[in-house]
Amino acid sequence: MAPFPVLVTGGAGYIGSHAVLALVDRGWPVVVLDDLSTGFRWAVPDGVPFYEGDVVDTDLVKRIFEEQKIGAIMHFAGSIIVPESVENPLKYYDNNTGKSRTLIQAAVESGIPHFIFSSTASVYGEAEAKPLSEDEPLAPFNPYAMSKAMTERVLADTAKAHDMNYCVLRYFNVAGADPEARSGQSGVGSTHLIKVALEAALGKRSEVAVFGQDYATRDGTGIRDYIHVSDLAAAHVHALEALIAQPARNLTMNVGYAKGFSVLEVLDAVDKVVGKPVPRRMEGRRAGDVSALLADNSKLLATTPWQPQFDNLEQIITDALRWETKLQAIRESESQTENA
Numbered sequence: 001m002a003p004f005p006v007l008v009t010g011g012a013g014y015i016g017s018h019a020v021l022a023l024v025d026r027g028w029p030v031v032v033l034d035d036l037s038t039g040f041r042w043a044v045p046d047g048v049p050f051y052e053g054d055v056v057d058t059d060l061v062k063r064i065f066e067e068q069k070i071g072a073i074m075h076f077a078g079s080i081i082v083p084e085s086v087e088n089p090l091k092y093y094d095n096n097t098g099k100s101r102t103l104i105q106a107a108v109e110s111g112i113p114h115f116i117f118s119s120t121a122s123v124y125g126e127a128e129a130k131p132l133s134e135d136e137p138l139a140p141f142n143p144y145a146m147s148k149a150m151t152e153r154v155l156a157d158t159a160k161a162h163d164m165n166y167c168v169l170r171y172f173n174v175a176g177a178d179p180e181a182r183s184g185q186s187g188v189g190s191t192h193l194i195k196v197a198l199e200a201a202l203g204k205r206s207e208v209a210v211f212g213q214d215y216a217t218r219d220g221t222g223i224r225d226y227i228h229v230s231d232l233a234a235a236h237v238h239a240l241e242a243l244i245a246q247p248a249r250n251l252t253m254n255v256g257y258a259k260g261f262s263v264l265e266v267l268d269a270v271d272k273v274v275g276k277p278v279p280r281r282m283e284g285r286r287a288g289d290v291s292a293l294l295a296d297n298s299k300l301l302a303t304t305p306w307q308p309q310f311d312n313l314e315q316i317i318t319d320a321l322r323w324e325t326k327l328q329a330i331r332e333s334e335s336q337t338e339n340a
């Protein structure tokens, strides 16, 4: 397969930077577009062309398509925090829906044949601990989820009307870091459970809150399907290759392990990995949360050669902890440079 350059929007962010690594490791030429609103320039590997800008800047986007001879887009750029979307829904409908629509239009006008979109398991809404297949009706429960569901619809309608080949990947809960610690979750003020728990373990926070103990789950806390970010990144490369192998495809696939852990189970695993109990505080439910989300991943397994490599909660936490420790050193050296 003759690779063409892939534009990764949001490639300086957590998941996008791992997708860049997965593509580069497999020999794909990659170009990154990111506005650095939550991403980091240093997260983009040396040698990967980087454009700082917004996906809504169509002049810039079309210039990148031409200059770099882009043949596919992986669109990660977006805003990702569920509680923030409840407080500020317009930010989410703008950054995740409106700006994605503009990017899709630029792709259509420039004849980019392949488009891969980062969606979320939260488009399914409340799931009652049963594995969700892609045929499940969508019931987005918060503005973040709705902003993604709307973009899925924009893509589906656009692909019917124009010559576009797209794949929607619905991620379950992404966690962990590159096993070689080349990248990891680096944003400040994260709300993600494993990241928050490890920050508490390393003394960057005083404790971790457990949001809600009255869900209809085995221990009353929320259940999620945690997937290692490097397995998720690999799924993108396989999805791209599947689109190329069979063009004119509209492919929507879950990416998860089909295995659920409750908040308390995750925190117990964190305690085990760090070797001490992380302080916990019981709190009420968090706005926008559902009780359980669990993937049926049989379509991804049947459609692509993807196989999980890191399907182990303790390994996910171990890799995340290694990155969290490295990140501490990066931040310290940044602040020394600033103070020098």
Ligand SMILES: NC(=O)c1ccc[n+]([C@@H]2O[C@H](COP(=O)([O-])OP(=O)(O)OC[C@H]3O[C@@H](n4cnc5c(N)ncnc54)[C@H](O)[C@@H]3O)[C@@H](O)[C@H]2O)c1
Pocket (backbone or CB within 6 Å): 009, 010, 011, 012, 013, 014, 015, 016, 033, 034, 035, 036, 037, 038, 039, 040, 053, 054, 055, 056, 075, 076, 077, 078, 079, 080, 095, 099, 118, 119, 120, 121, 170, 171, 172, 173, 174, 175, 187
């Ligand atoms: N983290 C998860 O658990 C999870 C789960 C499901 C889906 N997703 C989706 O995956 C994608 C990546 O998420 P992440 O966790 O890596 O978040 P992130 O915040 O680390 O990465 C997002 C990146 O996009 C950039 N960005 C944001 N808006 C932009 C814009 N308008 N133009 C250009 N760049 C922009 C940011 O600077 C950042 O580098 C998002 O679309 C998110 O909705 C994430």
Ligand SMILES: O=c1ccn([C@@H]2O[C@H](COP(=O)(O)OP(=O)(O)O[C@H]3O[C@H](CO)[C@@H](O)[C@H](O)[C@H]3O)[C@@H](O)[C@H]2O)c(=O)[nH]1
Pocket (backbone or CB within 6 Å): 080, 081, 082, 119, 120, 121, 122, 171, 172, 173, 174, 191, 192, 193, 194, 196, 208, 209, 210, 211, 212, 221, 222, 223, 224, 263, 286, 289, 293
């Ligand atoms: O400090 C915390 C953080 C989270 N939780 C709980 O842990 C679970 C997971 O929460 P979190 O890690 O914040 O992820 P989600 O809210 O499930 O959302 C993530 O996973 C979704 C897919 O399932 C993605 O769409 C979102 O972008 C991503 O933020 C939930 O039950 C939360 O209530 C806590 O109890 N304490």
